[in-house]
Amino acid sequence: MADSQERPIIVLGCPRSGTTLLQLMLHAHPRIAVPPETRFVTSVYWHRKRYGDLREPDNLRGLAEWIVRTKKTRFADLGLDAEETIDEIVNGPPTLGSALGTVFRRYARKFDKPRWGDKRPAYHHSIPQLARMFPDAQFVHLIRDGRDCVGSLKNMSWYRGDSYAAIATWAEAIDNGRAAARELGSGRFYELQYEQLIGDPEGELSALCGFLGEEFHPAMCEPHQVAGIAVPKRKKHHANTHREITKANSGAWRERLEPWEISLCETVLGRRLKRNGYELSGAPRPSAAHLTHYVRVSTRRSLSWRRRQLRDRVWRLNEPSGLVAAVPGGKRPDSTPTETSNSDEG
Template sequence: MSDRPVFVIGCPRSGTTMLQLMLHSHPRMAVPPETRFLVPAYYRRRTWGDLRVPQRRKALAQWIATDRSTKFRELKIDKDEFIRQAVEGPGSLGSVIGTAFRMYADRFDKARWGDKRPSYVKQTDLLLRLFPDAQFIHLIRDGRDCVASLKEMPWYTLDSFHAVSTWAEAIDAGDRLRRTLPDDTYYELRYEDLTDDPMTEMKKLCHFLEEDFAPSMISPREAASQAVPQHKVWHSNTHREVTRSRVGSWANRLDEWEIALCEHVLGERLLANGYELTGAPRPAKEHVTACQKTMQKRKASRSRKAMRDRFNRLREPSPVGALLTTTQQSLAGIPQQRPEVTV
């Protein structure tokens, strides 16, 4: 049986919370609500110093467990016990972070853990540094539905041009991952197919994960009470059965100019992923120009961040990769202990 960590990725509002709950409904998998400490801990890794030193691991674990920005409380695990296990565990950044998720899985007596955050689709290199045996599930949804849904979110303060850019970036990142990652590491499925025939799609997904299919996965309402915080009212649909009711709802939720812009800017990507176009008229030139400028600015920002990270990799104070699972230990060259034979 596999113990590899699993990450659910994709464009925001593409159904990743629904998929998180379906996975959490598996008897061997625990996927918590979104936390906010994995990526910040990685980018601040030089702050913690050499994590082979127990006191440095303690400092990192205390930050994860107590800083108000981390949402550690969503895991509902004992803070002091987490700090103790992190200090006693392996001396690497991924090991300290992974200990929190492993303890979450232990809460439910499950063997594997996962994590869901849509933006991870653009951060898989980072995640593979932390968890070199990770598996990624990229959930893809019609970009027009994603744009329409993003616009309606209380936490989304950007404009439609940013929403269009967000979907394009997720799709482009997925294209790169499909070309570069092994078949047993990266998996794609469409939201529309998942909601149309959840049993078939989850059986195929379980095969990728090297897990037996569990019928509980296609009715994840019970898991919603455990893995979706009550204050996230925009995830209210996850407390119901898996449904196709929102498929194609963009037609009534987007303005005509937004439909035209989506089909012009995202057209090739939509077609490549099996989505039909309406033949909307060409969008206004000023809309196309504004969208292109937004995409260019976002790309430049990502490039600057990637450059800073490459520089920081030259000055890392301690190992990054986790050493918790059998595969992680094997990749690090740690010999596996053979079980003792009693006579």
């Protein structure tokens, strides 16, 4: 196992669960840098066939160019020099994990910090793939009351789904987190709850730092101090991150959700909610029509993701050895690395 300084920190959870707040808390630590949300890590993995064997210099450069030049990757939010980043990727180990890690290490060096992390709620869908790219990564799953996540999601201007999809999203995040906890173990996967985090920041962050192998620092309890650095100004829906920690929105689902939405949440998410310590309101059972529609939405999403996972397994049978996993320290080895294990297959 690598020294903690070399271990990436991956933050994930259901959208609107407080992952941006946690990102800032970690970024406020004097040894950890967690950038604004990017759009290139899982995209690189799922489209890796287009880059070919990265031992070929032109292929590795093509990957670097895509990460740095493509606007939808949001590389520009990191404030890094494009040409220098491309050069460092090209001169580094020829693997997906190492190329991506190069970008995040450069971001950490920008703040004179030795350790990097990354945050994106949707990473809960790709934990086995992330674990494959970053074999020493530590995963932090933030859980919030599913009813609050649904109530917040439906009020976001950027959200294109409906309440059914929002409910299914929280269920998937919880189920994927439980599966990862079993697979990765307590040394690599950690769960904490949003309500406890905002209720006792110092206690929860101290425990998290223990998991990460870091010393707690009081600055972590003042995440608003770094919000201007680590949250792009265009993200108006993260306005609260520029203020002191508040409990104001905890339990807001009571006002944000319609009665039928509360009933549906508590029926289809009930066991998961109670397992995580959330009390049910005793709402009546939803109508058959609402339940049927939810099952249809949830099943369609599940089948789509299973097909993607199956396709990935097929790809893995024919891809070059050493294509994916990061090389510790990000230094080019004397010989091409090989993958040592398939234990991350889910």
